[in-house]
Amino acid sequence: xxxxxxxxxxxxxxxxxxxxxxxxxxxxxxxxxxxxxxxxxxxxxxxxxxxxxxxxxxxxxxxxxxxxxxxxxxxxxxxxxxxxxxxxxxxxxxxxxxxxxxxxxxxxxxxxxxxxxxxxxxxxxxxxxxxxxxxxxxxxxxxxxxxxxxxxxxxxxxxxxxxxxxxxxxxxxxxxxxxxxxxxxxxxxxxxxxxxxxxxxxxxxxxxxxxxxxxxxxxxxxxxxxxxxxxxxxxxxxxxxxxxxxxxxxxxxxxxxxxxxxxxxxxxxxxxxxxxxxxxxxxxxxxxxxxxxxxxxxxxxxxxxxxxxxxxxxxxxxxxxxxxxxxxxxxxxxxxxxxxxxxxxxxxxxxxxxxxxxxxxxxxxxxxxxxxxxxxxxxxxxxxxxxxxxxxxxxxxxxxxxxxxxxxxxxxxxxxxxxxxxxxxxxxxxxxxxxxxxxxxxxxxxxxxxxxxxxxxxxxxxxxxxxxxxx
Amino acid sequence: xxxxxxxxxxxxxxxxxxxxxxxxxxxxxxxxxxxxxxxxxxxxxxxxxxxxxxxxxxxxxxxxxxxxxxxxxxxxxxxxxxxxxxxxxxxxxxxxxxxxxxxxxxxxxxxxxxxxxxxxxxxxxxxxxxxxxxxxxxxxxxxxxxxxxxxxxxxxxxxxxxxxxxxxxxxxxxxxxxxxxxxxxxxxxxxxxxxxxxxxxxxxxxxxxxxx
Numbered sequence: 001x002x003x004x005x006x007x008x009x010x011x012x013x014x015x016x017x018x019x020x021x022x023x024x025x026x027x028x029x030x031x032x033x034x035x036x037x038x039x040x041x042x043x044x045x046x047x048x049x050x051x052x053x054x055x056x057x058x059x060x061x062x063x064x065x066x067x068x069x070x071x072x073x074x075x076x077x078x079x080x081x082x083x084x085x086x087x088x089x090x091x092x093x094x095x096x097x098x099x100x101x102x103x104x105x106x107x108x109x110x111x112x113x114x115x116x117x118x119x120x121x122x123x124x125x126x127x128x129x130x131x132x133x134x135x136x137x138x139x140x141x142x143x144x145x146x147x148x149x150x151x152x153x154x155x156x157x158x159x160x161x162x163x164x165x166x167x168x169x170x171x172x173x174x175x176x177x178x179x180x181x182x183x184x185x186x187x188x189x190x191x192x193x194x195x196x197x198x199x200x201x202x203x204x205x206x207x208x209x210x211x212x213x214x215x216x217x218x219x220x221x222x223x224x225x226x227x228x229x230x231x232x233x234x235x236x237x238x239x240x241x242x243x244x245x246x247x248x249x250x251x252x253x254x255x256x257x258x259x260x261x262x263x264x265x266x267x268x269x270x271x272x273x274x275x276x277x278x279x280x281x282x283x284x285x286x287x288x289x290x291x292x293x294x295x296x297x298x299x300x301x302x303x304x305x306x307x308x309x310x311x312x313x314x315x316x317x318x319x320x321x322x323x324x325x326x327x328x329x330x331x332x333x334x335x336x337x338x339x340x341x342x343x344x345x346x347x348x349x350x351x352x353x354x355x356x357x358x359x360x361x362x363x364x365x366x367x368x369x370x371x372x373x374x375x376x377x378x379x380x381x382x383x384x385x386x387x388x389x390x391x392x393x394x395x396x397x398x399x400x401x402x403x404x405x406x407x408x409x410x411x412x413x414x415x416x417x418x419x420x421x422x423x424x425x426x427x428x429x430x431x432x433x434x435x436x437x438x439x440x441x442x443x444x445x446x447x448x449x450x451x452x453x454x455x456x457x458x459x460x461x462x463x464x465x466x467x468x469x470x471x
Numbered sequence: 472x473x474x475x476x477x478x479x480x481x482x483x484x485x486x487x488x489x490x491x492x493x494x495x496x497x498x499x500x501x502x503x504x505x506x507x508x509x510x511x512x513x514x515x516x517x518x519x520x521x522x523x524x525x526x527x528x529x530x531x532x533x534x535x536x537x538x539x540x541x542x543x544x545x546x547x548x549x550x551x552x553x554x555x556x557x558x559x560x561x562x563x564x565x566x567x568x569x570x571x572x573x574x575x576x577x578x579x580x581x582x583x584x585x586x587x588x589x590x591x592x593x594x595x596x597x598x599x600x601x602x603x604x605x606x607x608x609x610x611x612x613x614x615x616x617x618x619x620x621x622x623x624x625x626x627x628x629x630x631x632x633x634x635x636x637x638x639x640x641x642x643x644x645x646x647x648x649x650x651x652x653x654x655x656x657x658x659x660x661x662x663x664x665x666x667x668x669x670x671x672x673x674x675x676x677x678x679x680x681x682x683x
Contacts, residue, residue, distance in 0.1 A: 039504035079502040130562040146564035148593035195556040251680035
């Protein structure tokens with residue numbers, strides 16, 4: 001019998017029961033809750049007179065709707081304010097742990113979970129947010145759910161699931177200098193397509209993935225959903241364990257050795273079989289820039305905007321043309337000639353300390369170009385912000401002409417005041433370039449943090465590797 | 472949740488692939504703390520010519536006459552015919568809530584994003600998968616025949632065209648059962664309370680650091 005994949009092990013370890021037709025009840029260890037996808041779930045619980053099954057499994061924080069400007073004034077948008085207040089009240093009423101808007105630990109759920117050690121190897125982690133796949137970086141089974149399932153997990157600690165298929169994406173060899181986790185994952189999505197991972201749990205492996213920091217692995221797993229896979233994951237190794245040790249929710253000293261021993265099994269067996277295997281040569285990956293309205297519409301920075309005329313498939317060709325029209329781009333234009341209006345550095349994909357360091361490295365001693373209307377840096381959490389300020393990164397950004405903001409989801413989805421106006425073009429470190437995602441008529445190009453900072457400085461896309469380090 | 476058994480309804484074609492949930496219901500409407508009222512903002516960016524905001528009076532807004540939802544022949548549609556990877560992107564359940572609130576009870580497409588597909592079943596919407604060739608054929612038939620209706624029978628797992636062609640589809644047995652009877656699964660899961668307690672006790676012993 002073949003060995004087990006990492007996903008098989010995580011699945012088996014959480015199986016409460018399974019019916020003959022494969023319908024399973026899966027136990028959930030950690031539930032992260034935010035203001036946007038939870039109010040209707042709490043209302044449902046109240047209406048049915050139900051209580052949370054296990055309050056200590058839940059960590060809540062407001063992130064999607066919070067302003068990133070000075071918070072002393074509170075939230076001025078009354079609709080957004082009501083939603084955040086509703087979360088606060090629900091957490092009080094049901095006895096849940098919440099990092100409220102004025103708590104230093106507040107931030108994007110997918111940043112604060114790992115930061116607090118609330119995300120641990122071997123866990124099942126869910127949240128009413130598709131980018132929950134982020135937490136798979138810890139050798140956890142983590143996936144996004146809808147509001148009905150949020151209610152279901154709170155009430156029962158379980159989810160009704162069917163097992164996904166196994167996909168291995170192996171990135172072998174070493175990436176070149178200046179090529180980041182974001183470039184790796186964008187390239188993967190470009191390769192397998194935005195629905196290529198539908199129905200699968202993806203394990204990211206290979207030397208180039210192993211060489212990534214835990215934050216880099218989070219960036220990769222974060223975007224598994226942009227390839228259609230609800231869950232992405234990476235095997236546990238020393239990098240994982242070193243990151244977890246000493247965090248507030250991590251196992252205590254007495255439990256630590258047991259935990260590490262259990263976690264050491266969280267990898268696919270050598271003889272495990274995958275339903276699909278994709279191999280990518282790490283050395284072939286260049287810094288990536290998306291050109292269209294789906295994350296799969298991506299090219300290397302030294303390439304040109306693709307020409308629909310070269311696409312044989314009719315539905316695809318029409319989709320490409322529609323994307324070019326929306327993006328205001330002409331086929332065959334070099335990517336480096338595309339000018340941008342705004343720059344956004346942040347989101348659950350790229351708002352951690354290493355992301356901010358990489359961007360600051362480029363911004364240091366330079367100035368944001370005159371044609372840039374706004375260059376925003378939004379740290380992923382209060383603690384990331386504090387760390388960045390301790391390192392002087394905020395000064396580097398503000399001296400270069402970037403705005404330094406309070407933590408939250410911000411312009412990744414533009415639920416708050418941070419957004420694009422009609423026709424504006426943005427270099428963004430976020431995860432979705434869908435039509436209207438960052439504001440109606442806004443045009444999003446996804447890039448890594450250093451590439452975004454480089455675009456801010458140059459006023460157009462530029463290969464960050466060609467920029468010499470400023471004094 | 473309302474049960475779904477059998478429906479005959481007008482079909483609205485949405486001829487583009489990878490329709491994401493941001494397009495189905497834009498983010499600004501997600502500030503609501505309610506489950507209902509999203510129908511007037513379904514496909515808001517494509518449907519209106521201005522930018523919609525929550526609480527706005529939608530009756531006076533400029534309409535995009537070219538968008539299929541605004542065409543007179545598709546008014547009252549209850550079945551949405553779509554292309555592959557429908558409902559990709561954000562996990563927002565507001566997407567099926569908006570479809571349902573507008574009046575759609577069935578979506579027919581060659582494939583769906585996993586989370587959206589799952590969310591449909593929780594809200595009494597039936598997402599049907601048919602192969603690409605059949606989808607192409609349905610797009611052609613809808614386009615050629617004003618007032619084109621399909622009959623969808625969940626019990627029999629069939630879609631029947633006006634000419635009497637019967638097309639079978641697959642559906643998960645458990646989901647079918649829940650949809651036919653309008654069952655929410657929390658109550659069903661709570662029938663297994665003993666199993667959950669038993670698992671949890673074992674978990675607590677093996678991984679005590681997960682319990683605080």
